[in-house]
Amino acid sequence: MPILALDTATLVSSVALATNDTLLAEITLQTKKTHSELLMPHIVKLMDMAEVAKSDIKAVAVSIGPGSFTGLRIGLSTAKTLAYALNIPLVGVPTLSAMAYGCPVPGVILAPMLDAQKGNVYQALFEWQQGELKEIEPAAVIHVDVALEKLSQLDRPVILLGESAVMYKEKIKQIGKNLIVAAPHIIIQRASSVAGLGHKLIAQGIQHDVMNLEPVYVRRSEAEVLWERRHGITV
Structure with missing residues (x-):
């Protein structure tokens, strides 16, 4: 059962395709380019390299944080879109857990x-x-x-x-x-570890709702803190 896995929690952009016991392909890159520029082209290239069609993908696993607020949102929105469009399960994988799993x-x-x-x-x-x-x-x-x-x-x-x-x-x-x-x-974090842990979670019956899965930020964004200060709100 090939899983498509994404990790955009930091400046590292990583995508992987893996079954429960085989890594089919992985692209991991550290660059100044944004995830919005790299993520979808890398997914397309990854599937081409592994000779995997969209219909072959059985689930999407995505790193959900903590990490870069912007990176997490890009990765999660992409994962949600793919899972919804392909009508396949979505599983959110804690970023730090995936790193340790590797x-x-x-x-x-x-x-x-x-x-x-x-x-x-x-x-x-x-x-x-x-x-x-x-x-x-x-x-x-x-x-x-x-x-x-x-x-x-x-x-x-x-x-x-x-x-x-x-x-x-x-x-x-x-x-x-x-x-x-x-x-x-x-x-560094790698999507292959997200895939491995994602397989284990799915095997345990864990899946997440496409509409309700949210990033795990651990703390509020700097923008939220500044907005609250300007409006006299303390939390």
């Missing part, structure tokens, strides 16, 4: 971290237990210094994933201890 290393803590601006990161903690990915701490916004200090106090090696692991690589090296920056091929 790093199946037992005996360590996995700490995906994405930029939340102003020195903050989106972070969740995971570990593999008996071949299954388990969430230890849910997604939250935390200052990077606090996050790294807490992680350095853990009694196990911690593998840091995501754009913030790259941004703060030197800071992480200075702390040293048990903190390990993931290798380049797994440090």
